Amino acid sequence: MKVKLLxxxxxxxxxxxxxxxxxxxxxxxxxxxAQMKIRSYQTRVFDISDEEKSLHAVVSALMDLGFIVERVNxxxxxVTAAKFAGTGYVAFVEATVVVRPKGDTQMEIRxxxxxxxxxxxxxxxxxxxxxxxQKSLFSI
Amino acid sequence: xxxxxxxLLALLLASCVRMPKPxxxxxxxxxxxxxxxxxxxxxxxxxxxELLSASAAVLxxxxxxxxxSVADAGMIRAVKERSAREYGQEIGRFFSxxxxxxxxxxxxxxxxxxxxxxxxxxxxxxxKSTSRFNVRIVFHRTLWKGDGTSGSQSIPAGLQxxxxxxxPKIYQQFFAKLSKSVFLEIHQI
Numbered sequence: 001m002k003v004k005l006l007x008x009x010x011x012x013x014x015x016x017x018x019x020x021x022x023x024x025x026x027x028x029x030x031x032x033x034a035q036m037k038i039r040s041y042q043t044r045v046f047d048i049s050d051e052e053k054s055l056h057a058v059v060s061a062l063m064d065l066g067f068i069v070e071r072v073n074x075x076x077x078x079v080t081a082a083k084f085a086g087t088g089y090v091a092f093v094e095a096t097v098v099v100r101p102k103g104d105t106q107m108e109i110r111x112x113x114x115x116x117x118x119x120x121x122x123x124x125x126x127x128x129x130x131x132x133x134q135k136s137l138f139s140i
Numbered sequence: 141x142x143x144x145x146x147x148l149l150a151l152l153l154a155s156c157v158r159m160p161k162p163x164x165x166x167x168x169x170x171x172x173x174x175x176x177x178x179x180x181x182x183x184x185x186x187x188x189x190e191l192l193s194a195s196a197a198v199l200x201x202x203x204x205x206x207x208x209s210v211a212d213a214g215m216i217r218a219v220k221e222r223s224a225r226e227y228g229q230e231i232g233r234f235f236s237x238x239x240x241x242x243x244x245x246x247x248x249x250x251x252x253x254x255x256x257x258x259x260x261x262x263x264x265x266x267x268k269s270t271s272r273f274n275v276r277i278v279f280h281r282t283l284w285k286g287d288g289t290s291g292s293q294s295i296p297a298g299l300q301x302x303x304x305x306x307x308p309k310i311y312q313q314f315f316a317k318l319s320k321s322v323f324l325e326i327h328q329i
Contacts, residue, residue: 059213059262069217120162125162128163
């Protein structure tokens with residue numbers, strides 16, 4: 001009984017002595033090259049000048065894909081939507097889309113998707129989204 | 141040992157649920173067009189503002205509380221909480237209890253207790269028209285289950301799941317009320 005107690009106390013002492021790093025890494029908030037690459041396939045430019053129409057098209061595309069629109073901020077052109085996907089609704093997907101005018105004749109649209117709270121970094125996923133968005137933009 | 145069998149069976153079935161592939165999240169499938177038709181209608185109204193306030197009034201009539209509304213985007217988000225108890229589930233629970241007794245264990249299947257129904261409505265003017273609006277509403281709900289027992293293992297309450305609502309009657313009811321409300325508002329009754 002005493003031996004067990006001693007072992008437990010020993011483990012606690014070891015734990016207390018470990019000097020774990022408590023400072024966050026310096027590059028936590030800086031842009032890495034990988035991040036720039038991700039940004040490039042999350043963004044697409046469309047030849048549309050009407051920001052409101054683009055926003056409607058984004059909302060329409062997301063609803064077509066089964067997303068539930070949570071927030072729309074018109075002056076900033078931000079749409080946030082989420083859905084539970086898969087049979088039994090096991091996967092939680094969240095998407096944030098930002099619409100910004102680029103010059104006078106174009107619209108820059110950036111999409112950011114999360115799957116079960118982890119960011120999606122597969123370019124194919126964003127390609128699929130922009131394909132759906134394209135259909136929606138030219139049918140509204 | 142006998143009491144473990146239902147739990148093991150449930151676990152086996154649960155492990156069969158496969159995580160969907162992320163690629164499929166942003167691809168339209170066959171049901172998208174069907175649901176779009178179910179959830180959308182073209183409504184005639186003289187002003188978007190009138191139609192938006194009429195929609196909010198209909199949702200309130202249906203017992204919803206408006207949580208968020210963005211007039212510039214033509215969006216309204218509303219929720220309502222209700223009991224989710226269903227006769228079918230209670231009867232099923234009774235029968236599985238009886239079967240459990242015959243197998244000399246206690247089986248109390250957790251049933252749905254409470255639900256929150258949410259509605260998200262979005263509208264925008266139809267192209268080349270200023271008096272016709274495309275109104276789309278989506279209903280979905282979150283369910284909370286009660287507690288239960290499986291043999292000597294107690295299942296705690298609060299298990300949550302969500303489901304989309306695709307019952308056509310609910311959408312038809314909403315749009316019927318909406319067109320009536322818009323008529324009343326246009327004619328200022």
